[in-house]
Amino acid sequence: MNLDCLFEIVDRLLIESHNRPLNSTENLILRGIWQYRTYNQMAIEAGYSPGYFTNVVAPELFGRLSEVIGQRVTKKNCRVLLESYAITKAAPKTKLLKQDLKQFPATVNQNTSPCYPSGSVPIDSPFYLERSFLEEQIYQEIEKPGALIRIKAPKEMGKTSLLLRILDYAKHQGYCTISLNLEQVEQTILSDLNQLLRWLCANIAHQLQRQPMLDEYWDEDLGSKISCTLYFQEYLLESINTPLILSLDEVNRIFEHPQVAKDFLPLLRSWYEEAKRLPIWQKLRLLVVHSTDVYIPLELNQSPFNVGLPIQLDNFIQEEVQQLAQCYGLNWTDGEGARQLMAMVGGHPALVHLALYHLSRKEITLSQLLETAPTASRIYAYHLQRHWATLKKQPELAQAFDTVLNANEAISLDPILTHKLSSMGLIKLSGSQAIATCELYRRFFRPLLSLCEVSN
Known part of the structure; x- marks a missing residue:
């Protein structure tokens, strides 16, 4: 179905x-959404104040659409919800031609019913809970020459789902996008700086559909860092006419190899700094994604983790859990269901999604879920066992967490242990003091840690 036909239905x-x-400004916003444009871009091109679109026109438009569709419509889910609704509700009344219906993506119907939540949330899924402020901030930042954006959060907090949307936005701006996940790199490569930099260059060349040409630029006398930099500057960046978005996911893998990290991380910082001096480096926009802090000693003027735009992903708040429950078809309008779930899992995105999925399938009631959640055989078994395996390998970390779980108030810990537990998502910080992230962890880990103390 073409866009004009869909707007006629709306x-x-x-x-x-x-x-x-639809009035003229609402029409502009909807067309801008289909073109993956920000409110700032839409407003400036149309001669309006960005705040007028963001704070006045868009909220009123989405409120009206939400009433019609029966689901909360936002900038991020607007497209898929309108197209899906047009097929299931509006299309029969408008006697649409069969060829119009075929133009809808096949994924629309599939993604309106929940799939088991595992890994990242697909681009066109209505079960992605947008982080509007952060996303708008990131979209504006990657349009800036030589930008560096660093996204940090524990595992299963939605980093990769957000990353997918950033890259999708960049593609629709006509940018070259390169996505590399360091989980896919072999340990032998990660432990050797020269091999790692050659792996990086070869992969980028491959994704840009260019010959690697590594040996033509690699010079042992200059060293691998200079060779890699020249390869970027004279071969990769010189060959493109648009910005290059380089996304590095799971950068924390490099932290496991301190000597490599001490060279690789400052190299990223140096490319960011080069953009201030050489226009060609302004084409490069870096996205650095990691789930833990850097524990290796780095000079402040070498680390990429104190420059650029920092993005920290946090737990869902109660209103967001309630909104997501509505997407899953649960009638939690009074807020009590969201409150009870929050009390158990603390708004952890992956744990919330998993609970809502099982509740939407009526496999379990909320009271049953809350009662059985802290057991090793129920829906959170993998998540809990993954953390338990890490704690068992690090007795000092386990002891620190046990201290937190048995305290009646926030307490101070060794800074390194605090960082590690926080990076795992097991504790949250009030200033420099730590408390358990949620009741689920308290109920599951406290008995296990007590048993370990007895056995020791």
Whole structure:
């Protein structure tokens, strides 16, 4: 279905429900959404104040659409919800041609019913909970020459789902996008700086559909860092006419190899600094994603983790859990269901999604889920056992966590242990003091840690 046809359907529905079709500014916003444009871009091009679009026009438009569709419509889910609704509700009344229906992506129908939540949330899924402020901030930042954005959060907090949307936005801006996940790199490569930099260059060349040409630029006398930098500057960046978004996911893998990290991380910093001096480096926009802090000693003027735009992903708040529950078809309008789930899992994105998935399938009631959640055989078994395996390998870390779990108030810990537990998502910080992230962890880990103390 073409866009004009879809907008005709939206107009008709709004006339029936609100006695008013789309006005000119609402039309601009919807068309901008289909073009993956920010509110700032839409407003400036149309001669309006960005705040007018963001704070006035968009909220009113999405409120009207939400009433018509029966689900909360936002900038991020607007496209998939409108297309899906047009097929299931509006299309029969408008006698659409079969060829129009075929133009809808096949994924629309599939993604309106929940799939088992595992890994990242697909781009066109209505079960992605947008982080509007952060996403708008990131989209604006990657348009800046030589930008560096660093995204940090524990595992299963939504980093990769956010990353998918950033790269998708960049593609629609006409940028070259390179996505590399260091989980895919062999240990032998990660432990050797020269091999790691050659791996990096070869992969980028491959994704840009260019010959690697590594030996033409690699010079033992200059060293691997200079060779890699020249390869970027004279071969990769010189060959493109648009910005290059380089996304490095799971950068924390490098932290396991301190000597390599001491060279690799300052190299990223140096490329960011080069953009201030050489225009060609302004084409490079870096996205650095990691789930833990850097424990190796780095000079402040060498680390990439104190420059650029920092993005910290946090737990969902109660209103967001309630909104997501609605996407899963749960009637939690009174807020009590969201409150009870939050009390157990603390708004952890992966744990919330998993609970709502099972509840939406009516496999278990909320009271049953809350009662059995802290057991090793129920829906959170993998998540809990993964953390338990890490704690067993690091007795000092386990002892520190046990101290937190048995305290009646926030307490101070050794800074390194605090960073590690926080990076795992097991504790949250109030200033420099730590408390357990959620009741789930308290109930599951406290008995296990007590047993370990007895056995020792």
